[in-house]
Amino acid sequence: MAVNIVEVVLGIRSRLGDTDVTSRDYSDPEIIDAVNSALAHLSEDLLCFRRIWRVPCVAGVGRYELPSDFLRFISVNYNGTLITEVESMEHRVNRSYTYPRQSVSLDLQTLHLFPAESIKSGDVIELYYNYFETIGDDRDTIALPNNAKEAMIYFALGLLFENNISAKGMEKSNRYKKLYEMEVQKLASRVQMNAQSKNIRTRYRKV
Numbered sequence: 001m002a003v004n005i006v007e008v009v010l011g012i013r014s015r016l017g018d019t020d021v022t023s024r025d026y027s028d029p030e031i032i033d034a035v036n037s038a039l040a041h042l043s044e045d046l047l048c049f050r051r052i053w054r055v056p057c058v059a060g061v062g063r064y065e066l067p068s069d070f071l072r073f074i075s076v077n078y079n080g081t082l083i084t085e086v087e088s089m090e091h092r093v094n095r096s097y098t099y100p101r102q103s104v105s106l107d108l109q110t111l112h113l114f115p116a117e118s119i120k121s122g123d124v125i126e127l128y129y130n131y132f133e134t135i136g137d138d139r140d141t142i143a144l145p146n147n148a149k150e151a152m153i154y155f156a157l158g159l160l161f162e163n164n165i166s167a168k169g170m171e172k173s174n175r176y177k178k179l180y181e182m183e184v185q186k187l188a189s190r191v192q193m194n195a196q197s198k199n200i201r202t203r204y205r206k207v
Contacts, residue, residue: 001146006138008035008149012156026160032137038155038180039133039142043071045184046191048145049133050074057123062116064125066109072130076104078113079123145191151183 009031018025043049053067076083085103105112111127113119135142144152154176161173 001144001149003142003144003149005032005035005135005140005142008153008156009138011153012160015153015157016160026163028138031156031160032135034156034159035152036134037159038152039135041155041180042144042148042152042184043130043132046145046148046187047072047130048148048191049131050128051131053127053129055125055127057113057119057121057125059121060116060119062113062119064111064113066106066111066127067129067131069131069134070129071132073106074128074130076111076128077126078102078104080126145187147183148187148191151180151187154180154183 009028012031012034013019013024013026016026049071053070055064057064073086076086081102083102083104087103087105102118103114105114111125113125133142158173158177158180161169161176163169
C-alpha cells in the first residue's frame, strides 16, 4: 500500500491536537524523527522491508561491507547461483574449517565470500536482505503492508506524547504503544506469508 508521508504527518498532528500552524507544539522534524523510529520498529517486528544489494567483486577480495540499512540476511547469489552454505563468522572461526565450495559468512558489518582466491574481477554478489526503512521528509512516499500505516502512527504518537511530562501525556503514550503492539501482532503472520519487496520511493535517493 503506497502511503504519502505528508498524510501521515497531518494524521499525527490531528491526533496530537497540534493543527494550528501559527502555534505548534511539535515541529515537522520532530514528527519525522518519530515516524522514522516507528519505521525502525516495524522493520524489526515485521521484517516487511526487503531489497537486493548488488556489488561487483574485486579479484581475490572476499570481504565486502554490508549496506548501512542491513537488518537481516535472507539469501545470497554469486554470479547468479544461490549459495547454500551460509554461517556466521563466529561459527566459522570456532569450527576452524572451510567448505569445499563457495560459501558465505556474515558478521555485523561485512559479508565474507569464500574462497577469496577464486573470486574474479567482474563477478557479482547479490544479497537479498531485510532492511531498516527510513524517510527523509514529508514529501516521501513509502510502500507499507496493508494496515501497517495505523501501527506506524500509533508508535509515533506514543513517542511524541512521552515529551509531555504530565500524567495525562504518559497515559496517552502508553495507550498508543499498546495499540501499536496489538496492530503488529495482527500484522505479523500475514506479512510473513506475503514476502514481497517493499521499497521507498523518494525524490532524493535512488534505490
